[in-house]
Structure formats: C-alpha cells, structure tokens
Amino acid sequence: MILSIYLKEQHFTFDTSKVKDISIPLKFNGEQPNIYNTKRAESRAYEADGFIGDTRKGGGCNFEQLTLVPHCNGTHTECIGHITHKRFSIQEQLQDSLIPATVLTVSPENAMTSTDTYHPEKEREDVFISARSLKNGLDNIPKEFLKALVIRTLPNDAAKMKRNYMQKQPAFFSIEAMNYIVKAGVEHLLVDVPSVDRAYDEGKLNAHHLFWNIKAGSHKEESNSMVNKTITEMIYVRDEVADGLYLLNLQIAPFVSDAAPSRPLLYPLIKALKADKH
DSSP states (O other): OEEEEEETTEEEEEETTSOEEOSOOOOTTSOOOBSTTOOOOEEEEOEETTEEOOGGGTOSSOOEEEEOOHHHHSOEEEOGGGSOSSOOOHHHHOOOSEEEEEEEEEOOEEGGGSSOOOSSOOOTTOEEEOHHHHHHHHTTSOGGGGSEEEEEESSOOGGGGTOBTTSSOOOEEOHHHHHHHHHTTOSEEEESSSOSSOSOSTTOOHHHHHHHTOOTTOOOOOTTSOTTOEEEESOOOOTTSOSEEEEEEEEEOOOSSSEEEEEEEEEEOEEOOOOOOO
C-alpha cells in the first residue's frame, strides 16, 4: 500500500510493504546482546498441578513463562521514569505513533583526543559520539525530520545482535553531543549501543538527565522536564538502510514500567512530485 503524508507543505509517499525493522529479535535461551552481565532472557514451560505447557512433553498447548531484564537483554524503549523516583510508565509516556525520523551513521571518537567532555572525567579507553560528528550529518536536515533520530555507529557488524558489552567499553554520548541533540529538538532518540551514557559512570547518567531535562544528580522531574521523550537502545540498523529521511513506527510492549521491549520500524520516504494538497 502506498500512502502519502505532508510535512511543512512537503509531499512524501511511503510503501507500507517496504518496512525496515531495526530491532534485535529477542531469542529466549539463545544468543542475545547483554550489558552488566545480567542473566539472559529465558523462557520455560509453565508447570502446575499436573499441567505442563509444552506439547513436546505431553501438554495440549505451549504455555511459557518468560523472564527478562528489558534494559539489558535487547532492544528496548525507556522513558523518564528510568531516572526518577516517580514511577513513570513508557506505556503512558510514549504518545507518538508515526514519527518523522532521520537515520545518521557516525564514527565514535577517542574521547581523550576530543575537545568534548563527559562527567565523570574521561578515561583512556573511552570512545564517544561527539557533537562534531552529529553536526556534520545533521546541520542540513529539515527540523521536522529531527523529531526522531536514529544513530548507527561504525563499525556496523552483525555481532551487535549478540554482543556482551562488558567485554569492551561501548561508545556513549559526550555532554556536548547530547546538548546538541536536545537543542535540535529530538524527542525520540534511537541508538545501537546499550546506553547513551558510559556503562560505569558512578550512577550519574548525565546524558539521560540532559535529554529529559532533569538536574544532574536529581531524581525529581520539574515542570519543564520532557516527560514524553523516549530513548531506544540496542537497535541494529543494517547497512542496507541508507542514511536519510524516514517515518518511524515505534512499537512497544504495553508494559506499565519505565522500559519495555520494542520494535522500531522505519518506512523510507520518497519525495513526491509537486502536487496540490487535498
């Protein structure tokens, strides 16, 4: 099905059959990405009072119990409740459905040779996404297409779909990079790393705080905090997905929790020939 949308009087079309899934399928009991060496996401047949939820073991149907840590086991979308005392729910805070988006590929930099900063102080093994790398790719992007930003980091090998991120420090965002994202008006940030902050940062999560406009060191939302913005981590954007303009369908499991497994879908946009808007 070919559909049309108008953004700032620009006419675009997209084919609903040409969707690009940038989530990592969660293989329970199998290979999956992991951070902080948490227990892998697991499934097992439910058993109780002589009932067994496994047709291979004589049950009439399959009936599984699932165990997972959304923040650590795969593609997930989180809300402001990730860093607040108040229990905000991603199911309530994510209010957008079809979202204009931009895909951008960046090369993380050696933090020690960059003029960008981080708190706590940079360490020798740190690599981060800098403000410079974002500006180089986004300065000419129409503002309406920065409502969602999808970041693909290089190198972009398929190992991201099963990587143990404790074996090597993953990339994260510099303070200046996150400030640039905020000023650009990004409301939904999607990244192929396990966190926008350094894995071990003394619990400061300063990039998260900047994104949601919560004071550093605080766990209390203010009247100007950005409660409807989201961060999606551990995506995988295959090389076949070109940098450029898309429509994002950010699908989540309707968990009453600060984070939930998610399935972000991208629809490539094609600029239509000039035509009257009906």
